[in-house]
Each structure stands twice: as structure tokens, then as C-alpha cells.
Amino acid sequence: MSYKVTNTLLYLDKVSVGYPYRDGNGKEQINLILKDVSLVEKDIIRDGFDSTGQIVAFIGRSGRGKSTLFKALTGLIKPTSGKVLITDMSTKAVDDAKEVGEGDVGFVDQKYTLFRHKTIYQIFQYALKNSTLSKADKESLINKYLSDWGLEEHKDKFSCELSGGQRQRTAIIEQMLTSKHFMVLDEPFSGLDVGNIEKVKLAFNRISNDDELNTIIFSTHDIPLAVELADSIYIIGHPEGVTDYSTIVKHYDLKQMGLAWTPYGEGHRALVKQIKEVVLNS
Amino acid sequence: MKIFKPFEELKSINRSTILSGWLIMLISFWVACSFGETHLFPTPSQVLAGFKSLWEAGLVVHIGSSLWLCTKAVLISVFISMVLAYASSIPAVKPTGTFITKLRYLPLTGLAFYIAILVSDARWIQVWVLVAFMTTFLTTSLIAMIKDIPEVEFEHAKTLGMNRWEILWEIVIKGRIDYVIELVRQNLAMVWMVLVTVESILAAAGGLGFLIKNNDKLGDSGKVIALQIIIVIIGLTLDFLLTKIRKLIFRYSNF
Numbered sequence: 001m002s003y004k005v006t007n008t009l010l011y012l013d014k015v016s017v018g019y020p021y022r023d024g025n026g027k028e029q030i031n032l033i034l035k036d037v038s039l040v041e042k043d044i045i046r047d048g049f050d051s052t053g054q055i056v057a058f059i060g061r062s063g064r065g066k067s068t069l070f071k072a073l074t075g076l077i078k079p080t081s082g083k084v085l086i087t088d089m090s091t092k093a094v095d096d097a098k099e100v101g102e103g104d105v106g107f108v109d110q111k112y113t114l115f116r117h118k119t120i121y122q123i124f125q126y127a128l129k130n131s132t133l134s135k136a137d138k139e140s141l142i143n144k145y146l147s148d149w150g151l152e153e154h155k156d157k158f159s160c161e162l163s164g165g166q167r168q169r170t171a172i173i174e175q176m177l178t179s180k181h182f183m184v185l186d187e188p189f190s191g192l193d194v195g196n197i198e199k200v201k202l203a204f205n206r207i208s209n210d211d212e213l214n215t216i217i218f219s220t221h222d223i224p225l226a227v228e229l230a231d232s233i234y235i236i237g238h239p240e241g242v243t244d245y246s247t248i249v250k251h252y253d254l255k256q257m258g259l260a261w262t263p264y265g266e267g268h269r270a271l272v273k274q275i276k277e278v279v280l281n282s
Numbered sequence: 283m284k285i286f287k288p289f290e291e292l293k294s295i296n297r298s299t300i301l302s303g304w305l306i307m308l309i310s311f312w313v314a315c316s317f318g319e320t321h322l323f324p325t326p327s328q329v330l331a332g333f334k335s336l337w338e339a340g341l342v343v344h345i346g347s348s349l350w351l352c353t354k355a356v357l358i359s360v361f362i363s364m365v366l367a368y369a370s371s372i373p374a375v376k377p378t379g380t381f382i383t384k385l386r387y388l389p390l391t392g393l394a395f396y397i398a399i400l401v402s403d404a405r406w407i408q409v410w411v412l413v414a415f416m417t418t419f420l421t422t423s424l425i426a427m428i429k430d431i432p433e434v435e436f437e438h439a440k441t442l443g444m445n446r447w448e449i450l451w452e453i454v455i456k457g458r459i460d461y462v463i464e465l466v467r468q469n470l471a472m473v474w475m476v477l478v479t480v481e482s483i484l485a486a487a488g489g490l491g492f493l494i495k496n497n498d499k500l501g502d503s504g505k506v507i508a509l510q511i512i513i514v515i516i517g518l519t520l521d522f523l524l525t526k527i528r529k530l531i532f533r534y535s536n537f
Binding site: 220 | 361385434435438441443444452456457460532534
């Protein structure tokens, strides 16, 4: 499938993240979780498609710093060194970048955290509070999302009254309504049944087709699912001979490999095997 | 036997039987301890007579007086505690809240002395002693409640681009208002317990505390036990009502 890469959307330049601690002598030390993580993700334009969002997967064993990386990506923690840059959507200039800050990147955590004291409808209203849309337009936008994502009959329910799948969809829409093009999802498939996994896949498609700049970044332990959905896969783990920090040990560009946006086949299965090997050794 | 196995689920009839058994044992113990030369408790008939006599002497007025005193104290201390606890999320003000929580080790007598210097009206001395007592405990509970809010809730708010004041308002104040009712319920039990001591400061204002102290002095143990039972029943009713109100107003409050 022919495509071209254009502007840089996400740029990580030698990002290291560590937490301070005091050693036995009372001296402050840094417990390094991630070291020198660098990556570039660019806007993809596919011939014959109005919009193609980017889907980036992170795979790695437990305790390899995926969640820490996601916190740095979403501006929730400052890297100890290095920079996380994203496209500055507030300017019209091409390739205008800014350092990521709180609220620039949407984040759906593993628990699908929502406001406990608001109904789904109120959650969406609150997400649109800074929008310049008129009241009527906001209402119609919320109703469109509710109906498209199968949440219409649950709009007056509180988060504690929703199923896991409903919570997840609500959390995704909430982040989308705050007009973010970047969305980070920490293990969005964990604990979901087959039906709900299909719904999340549909959600990914919807987000991706919604806007050219939309970029989904997710982590998973399900390698076949990552290979099926993503157009770019990063393996995060310990580099050879190192056990005290993690970094990106391998990157697979499925677009270049001709595996992105194609039906799951032999090539995908071969890649799954390769990835499994890399993950086990990192 | 299921009823002697830990964590066994029982049918409601079995639960009722167990409860009835314990009640019968309690009443039997009471009756057994109320006879003889050196009896521990007054007999049930003495307590019943105590109830009757208290009722005729205007028990309702005294209950009203105690409840009104308690209500005033609770409302004031809830307001002060909320301000102190919420403000403790601001680094510059945090030491104030922490200091107030340490005051819960200060004896009530010591507190009453300083309040008596500052407040001239005896009824308001009672109110402020209760306020001082409840505020220290309620502030401690509220600060602990804020500390227990999961980090992911704050992170969720930050990813929505909310500023720190919006986070305080939405996550801590609005998002946890039902917890405040629950903490008031827990702390109310302590206030209700010290009411007797506080009401004895001013006999003229009446109240259940005054009645119990007065009858204790006169050695009327029937009335004393009757008053103890009344105080427990009112306390449990308040407890029950606050839980009901919380669940009624806040549908999401499912703890």
C-alpha cells in the first residue's frame, strides 16, 4: 500500500526517567527506570484515504518501564534528562514542536479512571467546558459520540454503574472531546473479553479515521494483537548485559515491512515470532 | 455446623436466630446481675420506671436541647475542618492543618479552660468545647481521606488539562463530598459520647448530659441506665440517618 510520511508528530530525544532515593549512607541517588529512549513518529498519508491516524504499540515484559514511559509521554512526569516533543497544534506552522505538558496528550490508564461524581453525560460536558462550540453544538456532539460508541442508554449512569468496556469507551471519548490528537492507552486490552476486544479495535479504527493527526499509542502483552493493529511497534526492555534500566531495544516499522493496513497473514505471524524472541531476551 | 465456620454465608432465618440468641443472653445477663445484695445493674422494672419518670419530667425537651447543641457544634466544626483539610493541600497552609490534628491529644479540661476565657455565654462555651473536640478529630480524618485519594485520579485530571484549583474543586471537594458525610457520621459518635461531660458544664441549659449527671448524683441507677439506653438509641438513629442520607443524595456513594 502506498503512503508517504510528512511532518513529525512525536519526537523523543534521549529520554531518561529515574526516581530519587537515598542509599545506605543517606546520599541521594537516582533509580534509573528508562535510559536514552529516542523515537520519531511522523504523520502518515495513505493514497486514497481521507485520514490515516498513526497507531503505535509498545511491547515489553512487566516491570520494563512502559507505564513510566507513558507518564513521561503524557507530561505527568518530567524526564530526568532528554525531551519529549509533540507537534504544536496551536500554531499553523508545519513542524512546530513544543515540549509536552500536562493535558497535551490524552491518557487512558489501566483502570479507566473517570470522575466518580459525574454521569457519563456530565463527564462529556465537562470535557467540552473549554470548547468554543455553542451549547447546542456541544449537545449534538455528545449525543453523536454516545450513539456511535453505544453508550446512549447509559448516559445517566455514574462510573461505578458501568461495565469495564463501557468505562473504557467513556474514558476514550472523554479524552477525545478535549480535542487531543495524541492518545496514550496503558494496556487497553488487558482483562477484556473477546467481544470487548473487538469493540476496542473498532474504537481504534474510529479514532484513526477521525483525524489525520490522531495518534494512538498503546501498550500490550498481546503480541499478535499489536501486530494486527499497529503500524509501528517498539520493544521496550533491558539492553543486552544490562538489568538496571530499560530502553527501546527494537523498532519495527510495519509500514515499511508492508504489513500495516493489510489483513493478518503469514508475514504477521512471522513477525509475532520475531517479536516474541526479542521480548524474551530483553 | 455452618454457624461456627469462618466466612460462612447464612440464610436470614439463621442470622435472626443467632441475633435473638445473643439478645436473650444479654437480657439474661442483665437480669442475673440485677438481683441479690450486691447487684451490678438496676432491675428491668426499675429502668422502665426510670423511663416513665423521665418522660413525665420533660425528657423530650432535654433530648431537643442535646440535639440542638450537637447540631450547632457539628455544623461549625464541619465547616472549620473542611476549610483546614482542603487548605492543607496548599503547601504554605499545610502546617496549620497538621498542627490542628496534633491537638486531639489535648485534654478536654484544658480546652474548656481556654474557651471559658474567650467565650462569656455558658451555652456557647459548651458548643465551642464540642467544636474544638470534634474539629481536631474530623480534620485528621479529612486530611487522611484526601491522602487516600488514588494518584490515578489526580493524573486523570491532569491529562484533561485541569489546573491545580480545578483539581482541588472537582477531585477533592466535589468528588469526595460523600466521604465528608461518612466521616461526620464516624466522628459524631465521639461527640455524642462526650456530650455528657460537656453538658455538665452548665446545668441550667438542661440536656441528656445534665439529666444523667444529676440522677447519678442522686443514686437513681434506674434513670441512669434508662438515659444511657436513650443516648445509645439516639446515637444509633443519627448514625443510621446519616448513612441513609449519604446513599440517597449520592447514588455513586457505594461504600
